[in-house]
Amino acid sequence: MRVLHLIAGAGGMYCGSCISGNALVRALREAGIETFLLPLYSPLRTDEPNQSEPQVALGGVNLYLALRFPRLRLPRFVRRWLDHPAVLSWAGRRGETTNPESLGPMCEAMLEGRFASDHRLFDEAIDWIRSEARPDVIHLNNALLLGLAPCLKARLGVPVVASLSGEDVFWRRLPEPYQRRTKDLLRLRCGECDGLAAMNGFYAGFFAREIGIELEGIEVIPPGISVELFAPSAMASSGGGPCRPAPRQRVIIGFLSRICREKGLHTLIEAAGKILARTSRTNDSADWRIECAGYLSRSERAYWEQCLRQVAELGLADRFVHRGELDLSGKAAFLQNLDIFCLPSVIPESKGLPVFEAWAAGVPAVLPAHGAFVEMVEASGGGLLFHPNDADALADCLARLISDAGLRQHHGRNAREWVRRNHTLSAWAGRTIAWYHRVLSRYHAGRSSSTTG
Template structure:
């Protein structure tokens, strides 16, 4: 698959819009970028509601929706039964006859796609966006049993993704974890990428600021995001006037978090916006004085890259991949995960800085975001589809 001829690319994903999560956003951006380069893109993903499978024509791709089933422990996630996924992926791959298949995780849809693509000798790329431990909040089992589930999931990841021609994941930390726990010999760290220019202030553009300091959180409202710690920190901040918090995103924890804000007496300082469109999200980044990500299960954190692209100082949990996005004291600060007092102090430190100092922090963050260029990421994936190896990419 050399040269410049357009390719047929099939992206197999367990989650895709209208799902809202990092993997879903990445898959949509990947499909959009490849379509813009003239390739024919097909996406296979679970249907977001009850009903039979169907084919959806979207601007970025032909999306093949598979019949799916609700999960009792999660309000929105849906699964495709393995036997259905195997049958449907075999049929779709035979109909589409892709040049490359790109799977996005090793569960249901991803596993079926790897099996069917390898069986037919089709170039296969596997990208992992997920740590098995991310399942913990949704498994109603004791801790010892969850450890067994995680161990088995890591083992399955190695067996399934190890059959692909190239395995990637967004960060070096995740690559090391996959080598250690999934026994994968070669994992290519490849950023999800970000178009930093989209979040920059346009010439002549003005942002209307609130009369109080504004802290921003963006993300799915799930247990592992630890937004409750952020709410608690709001009560401990010393900054005057008292900072407000804007929360963008939805999820199973929203009602609990709204209740907790009321219990803490800060409901009038916390705005739960739910899901917003891309333009409003961009304005929220530019309106904020500091961005906070208290989550402890981030493989890369696209929302943090977006905040850095908007030149916002950041305060992030010292966990998983987040430390890779902060030069402590340069473009923001790390705080001890779960420690509301430490988080409050770090946000206070950002807000106490002069306008010039905060601007310098924002510029440092923007430089870091530019390093994660979407163009570079998409160039690399396109090269992998055409036959490049991980070593080719690392040596480029």
């Protein structure tokens, strides 16, 4: 079997869908599946070794020009220069190229399939796919790319499937009429593809309800991560057992995600302020601090400054450490050094991949009781849930774990073992390969029946 993954780049920022898609391609290759990864819009930025082809299809600059100036006819050498990864990376750094508020028209055009039918922009990609990838299955990394599906199926004669991967984060921020139009087009395009897969039952159900499609048409394929990469050295030296270093006096609470309002860092800071106020009243001498890390875009710097002011106003300056943006080894070391992981997302999460990574390090998590987190915590016993966007409830959960090392170790051990059993990259690849085989069987059966009919 030969598989082509088309993954939308995120304009130079770290993106959970890009990182997970890149990891899945590596896992499929390690499982013996001939797999190709072609970036769309811009080069991928990942924290693991990049598995993508060197070229970019449907470069974002050319797409923008085609939408803004539909009668513009650039020479081929200019279009190819504008699609060069270095140019696209530079353009991504210069502007917020993935900002939903400004991308409504482009999103609509993509879902309508306008760019796929524009031979100036798509022919070279089709030629490369035919000559180099020669796929049996094409896998789109999110449903917002489904406008490509009719063209790909018609010109290449293979099934097209798509992952469901947090599209709601994008469409929630689209202004009207683009938000409504995006959902209408997604409903149409989902009916034209050959398979949809979500990472968990929550997002499968949420997407089906929001878009208005049948839940039975969505497979649930749980994700995997590089589990051993995050194992603390104490685990590795003991053969991978579910142990962590002995509890220390200072408890470190960690936040690792893109720094933006949706991920809820401000809620964690507010909760920390409440814990500090409580301990001051009770003369509690508990020693703890917050460490945060993650990608910070230019558009979120005002939010970050607000968080820093909040830290100062709540008297947390000596209990708050910013570790900046981390590479892969830095991320592993960061997680291995934590006692508690907290990701108080404001909106329901569709994936929760940083939580899987923290759990692989044996770190218990405190998470809001919405989105994928509910079924993750209930299945694993890997932490505590609190009422979403409630700083008092978050403070209560954090205080319980700060004061009880045994409880932290209990939840951390549960989390580590659950991830090791269920969420390795090899398990993810195996589940995905089985899905591809089912898709191919249905596709060829449908073609045979239409031919004989």
